Amino acid sequence: MLRLENLSKSFGEIKAVDNVSFQVESGEIFGLLGPNGAGKTTIIQMVAGLLKPDNGRIWLDSIEALVNPEATKKLLGVVPQEMAFYEELSAWENLFFWGSIQGVKGKILKDRIHFYLEKTGLLARAKDPIKKYSGGMKRRINLIIGLLHQPRVLLLDEPTIGIDVQTRLNIYEVIKEAAQAGTTILYTTHNLKEAEELCDRIAIMDEGKILASGTLKELITIVGKKDIAYLQGEFSLEKAQEVLTSLPPEAVLSLQEGKLVLALEASSSLPPLLELFFQKGLTIHDISIKEPSLESVFLHLTGKELRE
Amino acid sequence: MKRIFFLLRKDFIRKWKNPQVIIGFMLIPLVFTFIMGAVFGRQAEVSLPPIKILIVDNDQSLLSQLLLGALTQGEFQKKITLVKLKEEKEGRRLINKGQATALLIIPQGFAQSVWEEKPTQLILVKNPAEQFLPQIAEEITDTITLLLSGAVTIFSPELQTIRTLIESNSSRQNTLDDKAVADISIRIKGKFEKFGDYVFPPILWVKQETIELPGKKEAPQLSFHGYILPAMAILFLLFVCNTVIEDTLREKEKMTLFRLLISPLKMEEFVWSKILTAIIIGITVTAFLLLLGTLFFAINWGNFWMVAVLVITLNIACGGFISVFYSFVKTERQAGAVLSTVILVMSLLGGSMVPVDIFPQFLRPISRFTLNYWGIEAFHRIMFGRSWADLAPIFIAFTLGGFALAAIGSFFLKKNLVKGYAG
Ligand SMILES: Nc1ncnc2c1ncn2[C@@H]1O[C@H](COP(=O)(O)OP(=O)(O)OP(=O)(O)O)[C@@H](O)[C@H]1O
Ligand SMILES: [Mg+2]
Numbered sequence A: 001m002l003r004l005e006n007l008s009k010s011f012g013e014i015k016a017v018d019n020v021s022f023q024v025e026s027g028e029i030f031g032l033l034g035p036n037g038a039g040k041t042t043i044i045q046m047v048a049g050l051l052k053p054d055n056g057r058i059w060l061d062s063i064e065a066l067v068n069p070e071a072t073k074k075l076l077g078v079v080p081q082e083m084a085f086y087e088e089l090s091a092w093e094n095l096f097f098w099g100s101i102q103g104v105k106g107k108i109l110k111d112r113i114h115f116y117l118e119k120t121g122l123l124a125r126a127k128d129p130i131k132k133y134s135g136g137m138k139r140r141i142n143l144i145i146g147l148l149h150q151p152r153v154l155l156l157d158e159p160t161i162g163i164d165v166q167t168r169l170n171i172y173e174v175i176k177e178a179a180q181a182g183t184t185i186l187y188t189t190h191n192l193k194e195a196e197e198l199c200d201r202i203a204i205m206d207e208g209k210i211l212a213s214g215t216l217k218e219l220i221t222i223v224g225k226k227d228i229a230y231l232q233g234e235f236s237l238e239k240a241q242e243v244l245t246s247l248p249p250e251a252v253l254s255l256q257e258g259k260l261v262l263a264l265e266a267s268s269s270l271p272p273l274l275e276l277f278f279q280k281g282l283t284i285h286d287i288s289i290k291e292p293s294l295e296s297v298f299l300h301l302t303g304k305e306l307r308e
Numbered sequence B: 001m002k003r004i005f006f007l008l009r010k011d012f013i014r015k016w017k018n019p020q021v022i023i024g025f026m027l028i029p030l031v032f033t034f035i036m037g038a039v040f041g042r043q044a045e046v047s048l049p050p051i052k053i054l055i056v057d058n059d060q061s062l063l064s065q066l067l068l069g070a071l072t073q074g075e076f077q078k079k080i081t082l083v084k085l086k087e088e089k090e091g092r093r094l095i096n097k098g099q100a101t102a103l104l105i106i107p108q109g110f111a112q113s114v115w116e117e118k119p120t121q122l123i124l125v126k127n128p129a130e131q132f133l134p135q136i137a138e139e140i141t142d143t144i145t146l147l148l149s150g151a152v153t154i155f156s157p158e159l160q161t162i163r164t165l166i167e168s169n170s171s172r173q174n175t176l177d178d179k180a181v182a183d184i185s186i187r188i189k190g191k192f193e194k195f196g197d198y199v200f201p202p203i204l205w206v207k208q209e210t211i212e213l214p215g216k217k218e219a220p221q222l223s224f225h226g227y228i229l230p231a232m233a234i235l236f237l238l239f240v241c242n243t244v245i246e247d248t249l250r251e252k253e254k255m256t257l258f259r260l261l262i263s264p265l266k267m268e269e270f271v272w273s274k275i276l277t278a279i280i281i282g283i284t285v286t287a288f289l290l291l292l293g294t295l296f297f298a299i300n301w302g303n304f305w306m307v308a309v310l311v312i313t314l315n316i317a318c319g320g321f322i323s324v325f326y327s328f329v330k331t332e333r334q335a336g337a338v339l340s341t342v343i344l345v346m347s348l349l350g351g352s353m354v355p356v357d358i359f360p361q362f363l364r365p366i367s368r369f370t371l372n373y374w375g376i377e378a379f380h381r382i383m384f385g386r387s388w389a390d391l392a393p394i395f396i397a398f399t400l401g402g403f404a405l406a407a408i409g410s411f412f413l414k415k416n417l418v419k420g421y422a423g
Helices: A040-047 A069-075 A091-101 A106-119 A135-147 A165-180 A192-198 A216-223 A237-244 A267-279 A294-302 B002-017 B020-040 B062-071 B074-079 B088-096 B110-115 B133-154 B156-168 B178-199 B204-210 B224-253 B256-261 B267-297 B304-325 B332-349 B361-367 B371-383 B388-418
Strands: A002-011 A014-024 A029-033 A055-060 A076-079 A153-157 A184-189 A201-206 A209-214 A227-234 A252-256 A259-264 A283-290 B051-057 B080-085 B102-106 B123-126
Touching: A002 A040, A014 A040, A014 A055, A014 A184, A014 A201, A014 A209, A029 A165, A029 A192, A040 A055, A040 A153, A040 A184, A069 A076, A076 A135, A091 A106, A091 A135, A091 B002, A106 A135, A106 A165, A135 A153, A135 A165, A165 A184, A165 A192, A184 A192, A192 A294, A201 A216, A201 A294, A209 A216, A209 A294, A216 A294, A227 A267, A237 A252, A237 A267, A252 A294, A259 A267, A259 A294, A267 A283, B002 B224, B002 B267, B020 B224, B020 B267, B051 B062, B051 B088, B062 B110, B080 B088, B088 B102, B088 B123, B224 B256, B224 B267, B224 B304, B224 B332, B224 B371, B224 B388, B256 B267, B267 B304, B267 B388, B304 B332, B304 B371, B304 B388, B332 B361, B332 B371, B371 B388
Parallel strands: A029 A184, A029 A201, A076 A153, A153 A184, B051 B080, B051 B102
Antiparallel strands: A002 A014, A002 A055, A201 A209, A227 A259, A227 A283, A252 A259, B102 B123
């Protein structure tokens, strides 16, 4: 179990993390979804004991992290956002070193290294120096290092950046197995799909704050039973805003030049709106209507689009 | 403790797989020694200042005057400045103050012994502070002794003249007129030049092996290579230590330190593992250098155990010394700039690049505050067959100083590394 209570951290003027609270149960994968600079890594670093929070408390199981950092380290596994290992060493040598430092010994360590390398399809390359690996292969090693000592609480900071679909599924599998074994997992990402596919519960974060959290279903109800309309065309912000005055403000999820996302009570309200666009001489090239998804929730809450 | 072992192992494998830098630091001193040996070994006297020898002539005989005359002739003239003194006491005082390279005492009855072809002895007192020049002075007097022992036969015609002169001037035996002495000196000089190829080593160090004085016991010789290599080696050992300890900052930049910080590892363990790695790699590199020195340049390093202790303690000192500078440097680049400057300046002052012997007087005391000076000094002491008692102070100072500096260094380096992270 991992619990954060009213956690805050500022860097000068920037409120990197602003009064964040949540709890992740054992066996649960909890996703922290947020754009660049949302404060995800800052949270991970505070839990890992590398940054002192300005405020708030952190528990891992029954241990209070800030009071007992040494005991916390034993429970914790962290996969940092940056690749952190020795490039000149082989995968095997790296894993052996990191496992040993974590106190895993002898045959158990060797078996685990073998198991994870096989699982992630790297066994054949185990003896090559990591500097000869591709980006995706390095990512996998970066992940395995955090898993070797089978921590009670696992913090994963965007572990799948730059990874192809196949490998990504592979990594999901490893993470899901860890969760099934009872590990508490905090998973940060700015990838909507990933959050949808992998996480049991999701917290949407922006500018240091958690805007909403819950299961995917719960989050979608925030937008309600609506049709999400995506419009693309040639229109300026001001012109579009003039047209949109006819709609309630919460219906506009996102408005950019040439791009508009609306949450409509019913798709039947779309034709009259298009009519208004044409009257003002604005062109629309492309319209699509979708069911509410995490994306629309995210847009609704932050007004920001997430791009990979 | 066990974790330190894993850290050391990890760093050794890393260095083993990426040995270029360290091998470079090992090869440079060898190449340098070779080149310097090739360039200066043949004409080293050109690069050396005149050797100042104090003379006390207790004999005041014609022969002793001739001897001194010979010392200012031909080849010798370029190398030697003679200063005649009245009293031995004054000479010893000046030598102890380090104001000359050597003191040559011509004992009373010297001439008499030579005339009678009895064994003769000159006394040469060397300046204890100089490492290099006294050797030359010693060789010169050796040569002179050799000359004298052969002189009776080679110079028999001149000796006849001298006898005649002495007999005709017997009332004032010790004050031959200058003209007569000069005349004989010139004749002797002529002979010197004629026989020069046989009796004069044109290059003192190279040909001196051919000079064997009867009864001279064999002492370890300081070869030119044997002088240069340790001096250069210490300079590059400091660089070796630096590349290893620099790794601490590299690990911070590469985020592996981040991972280590969230592991159960203690920062002390991390920092000490780096210092230890530096020391152990330093020892290995030194051992290789000495071995290669023996293989390539036939250097005789002297007593094995003394050399072994020196290599270990010297590297402790180097590791400790370098670690101190990591108390305040923040980045690898900063470290590179600061440490290169410190290492180069200290090595220059300490005699790693230019022998301290030829430094101006005011610089010499400064040399003694450098690691290089004492390292070179210790190598020389061992090569000259000095006792453990002569070396123990250096060994002890290296060890205690090294560990003390490493303790300071590791303490601040630890703080330096976790900066930006919570404690
Ligand atoms: N050490 C620091 N010093 C100053 N500001 C910092 C520091 N670390 C983070 N910040 C700031 O805090 C905010 C949150 O950063 P953080 O790295 O937590 O974001 P993130 O959600 O992990 O973003 P990303 O998806 O890009 O990794 C940013 O505005 C960042 O500039
Ligand atoms: Mg981040």
